[in-house]
Amino acid sequence: DTAVSQTPKYLVTQMGNDKSIKCEQNLGHDTMYWYKQDSKKFLKIMFSYNNKELIINETVPNRFSPKSPDKAHLNLHINSLELGDSAVYFCASSQRQHGYTFGSGTRLTVV
């Protein structure tokens, strides 16, 4: 069983569209995250949820909205997609005193 799973793996869409990425973890972790990895491979945190509660909200355009229906799921909705949103988005989860477990990533390409 995949510990942290993201869907879709690839997403190609036109500018201006709205899209969602889903993430689920079966590790029983309390905290989940969204990270963005740009073309230079830099990993930057976007959001973090602990037990469905938003605890980290970095300087991210408000076109990005996370939603956590329960502690095993953290989805990312993006409105009015722009070319600069093209990147790989990683979901991750963690439990206190341990490092992250990352999902396999979603490669978003905005054309």
Added chain:
Amino acid sequence: GENVEQHPSTLSVQEGDSAVIKCTYSDSASNYFPWYKQELGKRPQLIIDIRSNVGEKKDQRIAVTLNKTAKHFSLHITETQPEDSAVYFCAASKDFNKFYFGSGTKLNVKP
């Protein structure tokens, strides 16, 4: 906030040689330092970590050292193999909350 700097950005070594990647951090309150390996097109995976109450940790061919006074930590890979080729990320965290990642080191092990 925390600032993590990582050097070098690329590193090329001959198979069997050692590789060293260095990171510095700015927040003296950071107390957890994981290292991640990301193979091409795959997710980052935790390979080793160190906590601030330890100066060195070793796991087979991989070791990490931490100098809290100087605020730097390093990854050492001995007897490198072609399968060690990947991008390596260091990170720093205070109390396992937000992880701040370095910019990554692309390691190429030449057979």
